[in-house]
Amino acid sequence: xxxxxxxxxxxxxxxxxxxxxxxxxxxxxxxxxxLGQPRTEVGSFKDYFSTLVGWERFRSxxxxxxxxxxxxxxxxxxxxxxxAEQVMELLPLYVGKEGVVAIGEIGYDDQxxxxxxxxxxxxxxxKEVELxxxxxxPHRDKHKGTIRSMDxxxxxxxxxxxVIVDHNNEETVKEVLDRGYYxxxxxxxxxxxxxxxxxxIVRQYGPERIIVNSAADWxxxxxxAVPKTADLMRKSGIPEEHIKLVTYQNALTAFxxxxxxxxxxxxxxxxxxxxxxxGGNSVLRGGQTPRVEGSSDFVEN
Amino acid sequence: MxxxxxxxxxxxxxxxxxxxxxxxxxxQIEKINNEGTPSKFFLAFSxxxxxxxxxxxxxxxxxxxxxxxxxxxxxxxFWDQLQVARTLLMLSYPQVKDPWFTTMNQLFExxxxxxxxxxxxxxxxxxxxxxxxxxxxDGLRTNISLVFDAIALNNPFPAKYFPEANWNQxxxxxxxxxxxxxxxxxxxxxxxxxxxxxxxxxxxxxWAAGREVMPExxxxxxxxxxxxxxxxxxxxxxxxxxxxxxxxxxTIRESAYSPAKKVLDAYSTQVAKLDMDAIAWESIGTxxxxxxx
Numbered sequence: 234x235x236x237x238x239x240x241x242x243x244x245x246x247x248x249x250x251x252x253x254x255x256x257x258x259x260x261x262x263x264x265x266x267x268l269g270q271p272r273t274e275v276g277s278f279k280d281y282f283s284t285l286v287g288w289e290r291f292r293s294x295x296x297x298x299x300x301x302x303x304x305x306x307x308x309x310x311x312x313x314x315x316x317a318e319q320v321m322e323l324l325p326l327y328v329g330k331e332g333v334v335a336i337g338e339i340g341y342d343d344q345x346x347x348x349x350x351x352x353x354x355x356x357x358x359x360k361e362v363e364l365x366x367x368x369x370x371p372h373r374d375k376h377k378g379t380i381r382s383m384d385x386x387x388x389x390x391x392x393x394x395x396v397i398v399d400h401n402n403e404e405t406v407k408e409v410l411d412r413g414y415y416x417x418x419x420x421x422x423x424x425x426x427x428x429x430x431x432x433x434i435v436r437q438y439g440p441e442r443i444i445v446n447s448a449a450d451w452x453x454x455x456x457x458a459v460p461k462t463a464d465l466m467r468k469s470g471i472p473e474e475h476i477k478l479v480t481y482q483n484a485l486t487a488f489x490x491x492x493x494x495x496x497x498x499x500x501x502x503x504x505x506x507x508x509x510x511x512g513g514n515s516v517l518r519g520g521q522t523p524r525v526e527g528s529s530d531f532v533e534n
Numbered sequence: 535m536x537x538x539x540x541x542x543x544x545x546x547x548x549x550x551x552x553x554x555x556x557x558x559x560x561x562q563i564e565k566i567n568n569e570g571t572p573s574k575f576f577l578a579f580s581x582x583x584x585x586x587x588x589x590x591x592x593x594x595x596x597x598x599x600x601x602x603x604x605x606x607x608x609x610x611x612f613w614d615q616l617q618v619a620r621t622l623l624m625l626s627y628p629q630v631k632d633p634w635f636t637t638m639n640q641l642f643e644x645x646x647x648x649x650x651x652x653x654x655x656x657x658x659x660x661x662x663x664x665x666x667x668x669x670x671x672d673g674l675r676t677n678i679s680l681v682f683d684a685i686a687l688n689n690p691f692p693a694k695y696f697p698e699a700n701w702n703q704x705x706x707x708x709x710x711x712x713x714x715x716x717x718x719x720x721x722x723x724x725x726x727x728x729x730x731x732x733x734x735x736x737x738x739x740x741w742a743a744g745r746e747v748m749p750e751x752x753x754x755x756x757x758x759x760x761x762x763x764x765x766x767x768x769x770x771x772x773x774x775x776x777x778x779x780x781x782x783x784x785t786i787r788e789s790a791y792s793p794a795k796k797v798l799d800a801y802s803t804q805v806a807k808l809d810m811d812a813i814a815w816e817s818i819g820t821x822x823x824x825x826x827x
Contacts, residue, residue, distance in 0.1 A: 279643065279644060282644070283643070283644055283645075283646075286646035286647070287645075287646055287647055287650070287678070288677075288678065290646070290647060291647055291678045291680075323644075325573060325576070325577070326576050326640070326644045327644065329576075329577050329580035329581045330580045330646045330649075331580070331583045331646055331648060332646075492584065534743065534744060534745065
């Protein structure tokens, strides 16, 4: 059993869902983020947030995967301040919804003043509603941005145990762990981590508070990054209990602090039966039967 | 009315096992009722899921009877505890038309799956019902079966308010989604020639594609059986599928088309075993859901 605690499923296909379920992923967390195309209207945010707690959650359930999400205004779009202010008014409507396990992903992109302002406002919101925080650390000037994220979060009185600092690398991991935070690692080709480097990090730092994710989205990324990295760890002789911690348990412990994520959600779920759940028409249209096993050269009726 | 409903629903929810939830709910209701601020209401409506489970209600026959007296055809036996709690919160919001709609529209537009389920199922308990017709019709565009069911099944709202075109679209979508038609309230009373024709076209499309036809569909045809429909019913009979046969026989038995009646003689043993109409349709629907969907 694996959890992928960071994946943008609105961008993924049903093939991905099927492959994820087959590879042993039982639960996913979809952080609210930007969509590639910058939004210009608050209504676009509203419908996106609704999708995260509505349609996507349902779609995921069709494939036997329990879907959770985090709610927040991402750092890139925080730079459109007039819009960002409206989004801040919208967030209280969503943070209390079922399956919302954190405020996130929030933090810095270009580390501008506007980003700083909305990061701080959302840290306060997280405290108020007692939710964990998922911090997105910047691609550029990452080390400084990571340190600054932690400094600011401490300035606002957040307990490091309630904060998951994501997208770490060899340069940031030590300080993040030393200061008591959860450290997320994104296995994403080229821009973030490769799985071999991940194996070395777990070997060096041990499994405590380390969380592996895919952050798969609309870019070239891999929704199976978590199970694949687990396999590589196995081949590389990492103990099974360490693999379980970094690809399952730590994510559950960290985001479970929300009170919105419980192992029972998937352990006690009825066995996967798409036809039963689908009611004929939802993801599968017009009485389609769900694909079962293997490939074939005809399209089912 | 609002108070009677609220006290009835509170009774339904009473359970010594969840005193914590009930205390929380009582506190929220008082706050919402006194202050009437949307933000408190929104938060409580969402957070109700932390205090109430999605487990079916325990209820007595008396309570079901009482429900029907308060709101005709209201069937809380199909509701879970969370839905009742959320409906109580909804009822506690001050019912002043303009601000009520502003708040409810915002809630409808930002609701998650189970919040939508609670809201739509509670339509027959809401104030200003005639102004809520467009909201109900819009809700049926969903492909989330949980939400669709909350409007279409065991809910008296559509039969009472929907114009014929929207009613027909709802029933057709229920057929397409293979939902149990016997759970649509007012299905028999609101049968109409246009819907019968739609059902027939749909059956032809399924046959052409080599797919099974939902047997409950023939119930829509019964009052309008003529030569053409009779051909279809003969085809359903020829499938040698017990559910199809029973559905076709029930339809012919109810219809006033005399040339069809001789078929009943040919199937006299089977016809003798058929129950009263509504009960027989329910058992066909139940069996179809259990074995084919």
